[in-house]
Amino acid sequence: MRELTNAICARAKELLQSGAAGRVLGWAPGEFFYDPTPGVFSEGRLNELVYDGFTAANLSKYCIAESQKEGKVLVLLKPCDSYSLAQLVKEHRVKRENIYALGIPCEGKLDMRKARAKGVEGALSFREEDGQVVFETLYGEVRLAREELLLERCLCCRGREYAGVDETLEYALPELPKRDRFQKVAALEEQTAQERYAFWRGELSKCIRCNACRNVCPACSCVQCVFDNPQSGVAAKANSTEFEESLFHIIRAWHVAGRCTDCGECSRVCPQSIPLHLLNRKFIKDVNELYGEYQAGADPAARPPLVNYTPEDPEPSAVLERGRA
Amino acid sequence: MSLYAMDRARLGELYEALGALGRVYLPTRKNGASAFLPYGEEGSEADLSLLLCDKSPKDLFFPQSEELVKFRLTGAEIALQEAARQKEPFVLFGVKACDLQAIEVLDRVFLAEPVDSFYQSRREHATVVALACARPAESCFCTAFGIDPTSPQGPCDAVAWLTESALYLRPCTEKGETIVSCFAGFAPADEKEVAAQQAAARAVLGRLPYGQLDLSRFGEASDELALFDHPAWEELSAHCLGCGSCTFSCPTCQCYDIRDYDTGKGVLRFRCWDSCMYKDFTMMAHGTPRKTQKERFRQRFLHKLVYYPKNNGGLFSCVGCGRCVKKCPANLHMIRVAKALGGEPRAQ
Amino acid sequence: MPLNTSAPAQTGEYRPLIVAFCCNWCSYAGADLAGSSRLTYPADVKIIRVPCSCRVNPLFVLKAFERGADGVILCGCHPGDCHYTTGNYYTRRRMTLLFSMLDYLGIERERTRVEWVSAAEGAKFSATMNDFARTIRALGENRKLRDLRCGN
Numbered sequence: 001m002r003e004l005t006n007a008i009c010a011r012a013k014e015l016l017q018s019g020a021a022g023r024v025l026g027w028a029p030g031e032f033f034y035d036p037t038p039g040v041f042s043e044g045r046l047n048e049l050v051y052d053g054f055t056a057a058n059l060s061k062y063c064i065a066e067s068q069k070e071g072k073v074l075v076l077l078k079p080c081d082s083y084s085l086a087q088l089v090k091e092h093r094v095k096r097e098n099i100y101a102l103g104i105p106c107e108g109k110l111d112m113r114k115a116r117a118k119g120v121e122g123a124l125s126f127r128e129e130d131g132q133v134v135f136e137t138l139y140g141e142v143r144l145a146r147e148e149l150l151l152e153r154c155l156c157c158r159g160r161e162y163a164g165v166d167e168t169l170e171y172a173l174p175e176l177p178k179r180d181r182f183q184k185v186a187a188l189e190e191q192t193a194q195e196r197y198a199f200w201r202g203e204l205s206k207c208i209r210c211n212a213c214r215n216v217c218p219a220c221s222c223v224q225c226v227f228d229n230p231q232s233g234v235a236a237k238a239n240s241t242e243f244e245e246s247l248f249h250i251i252r253a254w255h256v257a258g259r260c261t262d263c264g265e266c267s268r269v270c271p272q273s274i275p276l277h278l279l280n281r282k283f284i285k286d287v288n289e290l291y292g293e294y295q296a297g298a299d300p301a302a303r304p305p306l307v308n309y310t311p312e313d314p315e316p317s318a319v320l321e322r323g324r325a
Numbered sequence: 326m327s328l329y330a331m332d333r334a335r336l337g338e339l340y341e342a343l344g345a346l347g348r349v350y351l352p353t354r355k356n357g358a359s360a361f362l363p364y365g366e367e368g369s370e371a372d373l374s375l376l377l378c379d380k381s382p383k384d385l386f387f388p389q390s391e392e393l394v395k396f397r398l399t400g401a402e403i404a405l406q407e408a409a410r411q412k413e414p415f416v417l418f419g420v421k422a423c424d425l426q427a428i429e430v431l432d433r434v435f436l437a438e439p440v441d442s443f444y445q446s447r448r449e450h451a452t453v454v455a456l457a458c459a460r461p462a463e464s465c466f467c468t469a470f471g472i473d474p475t476s477p478q479g480p481c482d483a484v485a486w487l488t489e490s491a492l493y494l495r496p497c498t499e500k501g502e503t504i505v506s507c508f509a510g511f512a513p514a515d516e517k518e519v520a521a522q523q524a525a526a527r528a529v530l531g532r533l534p535y536g537q538l539d540l541s542r543f544g545e546a547s548d549e550l551a552l553f554d555h556p557a558w559e560e561l562s563a564h565c566l567g568c569g570s571c572t573f574s575c576p577t578c579q580c581y582d583i584r585d586y587d588t589g590k591g592v593l594r595f596r597c598w599d600s601c602m603y604k605d606f607t608m609m610a611h612g613t614p615r616k617t618q619k620e621r622f623r624q625r626f627l628h629k630l631v632y633y634p635k636n637n638g639g640l641f642s643c644v645g646c647g648r649c650v651k652k653c654p655a656n657l658h659m660i661r662v663a664k665a666l667g668g669e670p671r672a673q
Numbered sequence: 674m675p676l677n678t679s680a681p682a683q684t685g686e687y688r689p690l691i692v693a694f695c696c697n698w699c700s701y702a703g704a705d706l707a708g709s710s711r712l713t714y715p716a717d718v719k720i721i722r723v724p725c726s727c728r729v730n731p732l733f734v735l736k737a738f739e740r741g742a743d744g745v746i747l748c749g750c751h752p753g754d755c756h757y758t759t760g761n762y763y764t765r766r767r768m769t770l771l772f773s774m775l776d777y778l779g780i781e782r783e784r785t786r787v788e789w790v791s792a793a794e795g796a797k798f799s800a801t802m803n804d805f806a807r808t809i810r811a812l813g814e815n816r817k818l819r820d821l822r823c824g825n
């Protein structure tokens with residue numbers, strides 16, 4: 001990984017020197033090995049930049065604010081992140097002329113939560129060795145298969161394609177597993193309504209309404225969210241009731257339906273481990289099945305499915321005739 | 326006071342027996358997250374060996390949302406109905422030293438004049454059993470605040486230690502004694518195993534990366550203005566997303582908002598947790614006093630490290646539990662902030 | 674605004690509360706025609722007139738459930754006949770996805786419906802409402818998607 005980081009830094013440095021950009025939006029080291037934070041680097045500080053198994057944050061969201069500043073920013077985008085930026089560009093949420101997007105390769109990011117659940121306690125450092133992640137901990141060494149620790153979104157990696165980047169950095173990395181991202185959604189669809197209700201109550205009742213899912217989401221780019229607007233009639237700071245939990249999560253997913261690139265940030269950051277991506281993927285799956293395959297961010301010219309129609313669209317009753325009641 | 330021990334295999338029986346003292350709240354896994362939940366709920370698994378629950382025990386005394394008063398409209402009449410205070414006793418079992426200190430922090434806020442009677446009624450009806458830590462995590466930094474996780478001290482009725490084979494309990498109040506008397510499985514025990522566990526845990530504590538986090542610039546005697554104007558805030562807060570995951574996971578954050586909900590037949594006044602990270606925090610007619618995320622971010626950390634200690638005899642309102650370390654989506658947590666402010670300003 | 678007037682009537686018979694969003698140009702006129710043709714539909718149905726079915730934000734549907742509705746039905750011009758040319762095509766996509774999501778969360782799928790009713794279809798309006806009210810009555814009270822605070 002060090003080699004790749006060096007390659008990224010070297011290319012970033014060239015771009016800064018050539019005047020293509022004035023600063024770099026990347027990942028700065030944290031206080032542990034697993035907590036890097038988005039950071040902006042000048043040329044002199046590029047040596048601080050990190051890129052490893054834990055630099056999972058999708059930097060597209062930060063482009064909204066960064067692109068409003070003076071000068072051009074070089075942003076490092078993993079393949080899936082690039083779709084988020086492309087979607088933001090399509091929605092005129094970022095000033096594209098202030099951004100130089102460098103696509104960087106990715107071999108899947110790691111989930112510290114999974115590591116902890118698998119018995120990694122007191123982890124002090126990590127290294128990667130032939131498909132294994134080795135943690136040095138307060139209680140000894142723990143080795144786990146890399147695949148077991150991949151973030152949910154990386155288990156269903158869409159591949160190595162980038163959307164709308166100015167340039168990509170070529171670097172050979174091992175292939176990621178390619179699982180069907182709709183598997184869990186389909187399994188839920190197969191259940192009875194009562195089972196689905198029980199599943200979602202169990203998950204959504206954990207919500208603490210911290211809004212991390214919304215605030216981290218690159219598609220949630222409203223200056224003021226409807227849930228923060230006291231005039232909207234739905235503003236609420238806490239889940240006083242079951243209803244509010246459901247309402248918030250349905251509408252959060254709804255507002256990004258057709259625009260969500262499935263980057264998985266919502267589930268990654270949820271402090272209560274709610275599988276929020278299953279709500280987004282439901283909309284994506286429905287859109288794909290009913291209106292044709294659509295990948296948000298992929299095609300700058302395509303009309304998003306919810307501001308589009310055909311006279312032959314199925315009637316709403318059609319979806320209710322599918323699956324089990 | 327004397328030490329008692331019971332067979333670890335009989336913990337289930339203990340929980341059942343504690344039911345005689347009220348509802349029993351235990352560190353519990355449910356649906357892939359953990360919190361202090363009532364014992365025996367379907368689909369839940371009580372587990373005393375959990376180091377820290379995702380949600381702190383704060384909820385038991387200061388719930389995320391609670392009803393205060395109901396206004397019911399019938400014609401021109403408005404009937405007021407105040408929400409009931411806690412009347413049923415309950416047992417909170419397995420509070421770690423950091424979370425226990427957090428209760429002390431909350432007490433000083435809610436039990437000071439004017440006393441918050443909702444909070445007070447819950448505190449009075451609780452029997453709190455603290456539990457020593459045997460296997461601290463790398464994200465723990467309670468020792469930096471002078472907390473000894475192997476021997477919890479604070480507003481509790483008993484302290485417990487969980488070893489491979491036994492649960493040890495040392496009551497420290499009369500309420501604590503009732504725990505021993507309500508379960509026949511307790512027998513007087515000696516300190517040997519507890520002392521051995523403490524020694525082993527302390528050896529680990531000595532190796533915690535931030536166990537000795539430098540807090541000398543903070544606290545009661547700190548230079549408030551220098552910290553307020555510190556150049557590091559700009560960069561530290563630059564990528565804060567303004568969500569409330571830190572505040573809502575924090576065992577000591579105590580800010581709340583009071584709102585009215587129109588039920589169609591009346592009005593329900595409730596209070597709910599609020600977060601100083603939110604841009605509508607303390608929104609008033611003229612707007613909000615902290616207009617940028619930098620100001621909001623700074624407020625949260627200076628409150629923990631400076632303002633609260635200055636008002637409370639030096640007691641920090643961070644207890645080093647490390648939840649923010651694990652929860653912040655952008656990893657902008659207490660350790661990062663304390664390090665950035667504690668040392669020399671970073672070169673730009 | 675108190676919506677939940679659907680408490681069991683004195684007779685003990687369950688009366689659901691149904692909210693019908695009707696577009697101004699077709700369905701609302703259809704309801705009018707039903708009335709002037711002396712065709713009946715249940716009093717359980719409360720009509721909210723909207724300029725176009727496309728005006729109905731999913732939040733409206735959820736809010737209706739929150740405030741105690743047991744069923745929500747949307748009526749608009751037939752596809753192709755929208756007063757604003759294409760509004761109801763968008764409605765169709767939106768409601769399809771919303772209903773599918775509600776179903777996914779385990780909310781009874783029969784509680785929501787979309788029907789296209791033209792200004793000339795008084796009889797269809799009446800029949801649709803009678804049928805929907807029957808369905809909702811059979812389903813009983815909406816418990817999964819209501820705010821309990823509104824109940825008392």
